[in-house]
Amino acid sequence: MSQDASADADPLPSWNDGPPARQAILDFVRITTDKTGPDFVPEAERIAAFDQDGTLWVEHPIYSQVMYCLDRVPAVVAKKPELKSVEPFKTVLSGNQAAIAKLSMKDLEKILVATLTGMSVTDFNAEVSAWITTAKHPKFGRLYTYLVYQPMLELLSYLRTNGYKTYIATGGGQDFVRVYSERVYGIPPEQVVGSVGGTSFGYTKDGEPFLTKDPRLLLNDDKAGKPEGIHLMIGRRPNAAFGNSSGDRQMLEYATAGGGSRLGMLVLHDDAEREFAYGPARGLPQTKIGTFPQTLADEAQKKGWTVISMKKDWKHVFPFEK
């Protein structure tokens, strides 16, 4: 975690000057950390929650964790050869991208259960660690962990420097994101809230205790599940929340309804040149991943949430552009 910025240095160098986005951040931090002001928040109560996919890193054309699951299928089938001729595993093994893209939600769930559960927590962490340091994004040809948004890294660091505890609240898998969250975002595993299943405690034949990931879903951390997950894992209402889609609506509603000074922000992907453009707010094309409908833009305006335009508000998108 970088906390060594001097007081004089610009804490948000990749954000363009002025309203609305950069100024909203600076105002919020100034107001909530001013001991003499009416909206002062004691340091212990400063909580900021961030969606991950599409808010902290690239989510198109496919969530990185879904890519991980597809990539794991050959290894799973090698251990269970009976799956080789069974759908949806057969289609994934065929490598036919058009057919894979058409897999139903039910098929995807079967793949998720087969690749994310049934192994020990230790084995799972090792598998994700190995994948995340080698797998590359199909468009950018870089590691997924390089495709984080530089302005959001600066925002995370700026909030932490000002006493905020930064949390991830992701629809993705809690254990998956925990593997790299500290290294990539400076967010420790205990501050990752995500979709999460149960584990089962047991012993090896040598009597060593270990945990097995099991398919029982405890929390689907999306939409209403985000404030529910935040209550489960944090037990405090965040003062600030950051998202980019309908899946983050309830989290922003919950965070910004708490009284005092609150910050709700939504990243709008309107930058086809540097990243992607999808909406359909502001007339951008509708996509299945990261839907930002006009109704969400309308709610943002009504509630005073700030829409971040990637194109206008960000000088740089990725760290490697700097």
Add this chain to the structure above:
Amino acid sequence: MSQDASADADPLPSWNDGPPARQAILDFVRITTDKTGPDFVPEAERIAAFDQDGTLWVEHPIYSQVMYCLDRVPAVVAKKPELKSVEPFKTVLSGNQAAIAKLSMKDLEKILVATLTGMSVTDFNAEVSAWITTAKHPKFGRLYTYLVYQPMLELLSYLRTNGYKTYIATGGGQDFVRVYSERVYGIPPEQVVGSVGGTSFGYTKDGEPFLTKDPRLLLNDDKAGKPEGIHLMIGRRPNAAFGNSSGDRQMLEYATAGGGSRLGMLVLHDDAEREFAYGPARGLPQTKIGTFPQTLADEAQKKGWTVISMKKDWKHVFPFEK
């Protein structure tokens, strides 16, 4: 949180000198914080997990949270008069202590569901806050929050001063303990792991978002549920764990199996004069609450866990004795 002890001051003034207990604590902290040693633990990874009932505060003759639930019954019945003549509510309302003590586990569960779920998180917090600042322990005639163990408060503070994040891992309700954990133990709500149900996100008729506590149990944070809950909420294996009964066995096994220097400690209630005496380890009487069987004492010896004798290791039991 008290972190202002000077380097010269005794960090554990209520612990009697020497082995095994006091020395085991000092050795563990010295070894895991010595940067030049082989068992050094980076500060971000220092985690200590504490059971609550019987480890941090009094659990006899009845868990304080069960007392809370019994005390809440009249208010619940006032809102739902149809429960007045229905068991187990009828028995609780009768005030017949002998009959109440005989209620079955199934009856108790009905009382827990009726008094801990169905209300908003905000209302629940207000109800617990009001109760915990007025209800008194039947034997000691003091607020429950005064009946914390002074040596354990010193231990919590000492670990935090040395960079450990202190967590509660309790079989009690996560939301219940969160109400007072920061004030009483210096442990913030996000560091309380407990038995926990789901919540449901919804809106008031004015459109304000709120969470309702619902009866769906996500985690029974006892026995095998303790390491499972620790993984769910923290995602790291603790370096140290503290308990007092069979319910803490798996947590201590999990924490102390992780390699490097580890600390597992069990509080033995062998002090009938200052608190209570129950076991049956070391021939103390068996009780339903806080069972510490001889098999647990045997496992402690085999695995190098330290048994804390309240009678011999603690100069003071409660803060008000000092």
